[in-house]
Amino acid sequence: MSEKLNEQLEKVNKHKFQQDLIGWFENEMRDLPWRKDQDPYRIWVSEIMLQQTRVDTVIPFYNRFMGQFPTVEALANAPEEQVLKAWEGLGYYSRARNLHTAVKEVHECYGGKVPKTPEEIASLRGVGPYTAGAILSIAYDIPEPAVDGNVMRVFSRILSIWDDVAKPSSRKVFEEAVRRLIDENNPSYFNQALMELGALICTPTSPSCLLCPVNEHCLAFAEGVQSELPVKTRKKSTKVIDLLTVMVQNQEGQWLVTQRPSEGLLANLWQFPSVERQGHESVSRELEEFLLTDIGVTAEVYDEPWMKQDHVFSHLTWKMSVYYTDKLSVFDDAPILPERVAWKTADEIEGLALPISYRKIWRQHLIDNEKNDEIGEK
DNA sequence: TACGCGTGGGA
DNA sequence: TTCCCAAGCGT
Structure with missing residues (x-):
């Protein structure tokens, strides 16, 4: 970790930050269909669908999908055609095929129970560092970072991190920051709260800093540079x-x-x-x-x-x-x-x-x- | 590392 | 209209 980031992290009152963030989440969290329980399979499916996809888009697909494939066993036994049909219109279809492959593996090799070690979870097809952390923390209350676009945006502002979030190498900077600040007693809410904050308050353009529950901890807000973060390079034209x-x-x-x-x-x-x-x-x-x-x-x-x-x-x-x-x-x-x-x-x-x-x-x-x-x- | 991989919504 | 995106992963 860079000395600079370490310095910024020491400025944050960790306990107060966790309290403000999670307290806000408990009051403001949206009522979403994958938040009804902590069933790891249901969390898993939601995380795959939510990759690069808006919540409003996912909701109807998720409800239909869980109706058709309510359990690991149901999905494992389904033909791929049917899984792809259920995914029609959602995009990034390799997510569906990879999820299907991984669920069959869980069914056959783990007795239908989603594994709970970082190594086993991350080895599943279609489960990368973000999704592994999301399942471990949200479903199993294990304090692992779940760094997605929201978390990078929120943390880039709170800690004034100017690394280019478009670069894959930047993710580990944010993971390290999350490891330092995560609430070991409630990693599920901590991670979900960061993403919820990114979706509702700390938005890409015109963030609602005056309504932000953690604005007193935010270095970018203090310096008035929140609109310049995160740094993100453009993609090539198509x-x-x-x-x-x-x-x-x-x-x-x-x-x-x-x-x-x-x-x-x-x-x-x-x-x-x-x-x-x-x-x-x-x-x-x-x-x-x-x-x-x-x-x-x-x-x-x-x-x-x-x-x-x-x-x-x-x-x-x-x-x-x-x-x-x-x-x-x-x-x-x-x-x-x-x-x-x-x-x-x-x-x-x-x-x-x-x-x-x-x-x-x-x-x-x-x-x-x-x-x-x-x-x-x- | 950089690119291939969907779709619909909002500025 | 045109751009950028939205809870990433595989290669």
Whole structure:
């Protein structure tokens, strides 16, 4: 630990700080579904869902998920498709697959009981230093730091820490600070209170310092520099990809869908056949060639896109153009469809896990279909 | 270490 | 509109 940080830490009245922080939390904590008890499985699921995701977004997903998979055993015995479907729309889908993997390990190797040593917890798939500390402290009352973005923001201000919080190496500075100030008698509330404070009071922009229960301990507030902290470097700008998507229906009324690769972006999710736009020839020709070569079906693609849809990821953007087809030819003796390609009925598509952009496309298709039916009836 | 990995909301 | 983000982890 740097001498500077040590100096700052000695300025803090540890007992008063803990008392002010936890006292505020006891009065002001939000009534959240994962705060009903200290079931480690329920805490675990909530922590995974909350990674990089807002509380308001998580709540409905969490309630549905716990309804479907109320216990370690229930989740361990579920097929991955069902877990991914439950995660549809929440994003960062590897969280779901990693949680599933880890829960199966807990079921098989720990008799279904979430382990309570730092080493065992941290070895679980998808459980990093933050989540390990969160489960240990919140579910098991073990005094371990749980340093997330909130805690780094709050502590950077209270202790006037100017390390770049975007750098992975900075996290250990904050962990050390938490170890020095954590309430050994109530680490659960201490850690939760820091995060709650970051969410409600010590916000990224325009923090409510006058309402802050620990403002008397805050070095940044005393110096009037709270708006300059934390120091955080910008990320690089994102690239844009033109993505062509095609809706193909056979004579039985089924739709052509493909499953994405098992690793990388949107892993294992389903979508309508899509290809990155390459080059110079017409979009229709490019899609027809893609369908023939990669999927093994012949169809005529309309010249004009039926709809456009942007899909913004954290690191890239898809500008999607969606096309319909006509004059599909699939012969009885046509080659068997490649792996990860299938025909699905409309009902079956409802049950697949689709990326949000493809779900929106499908919903729009249903709306347009309904309109056409109405016109037809008149 | 830096980057890949989703999504929706707010300034 | 455009940007930045929100309870991170794996590689």
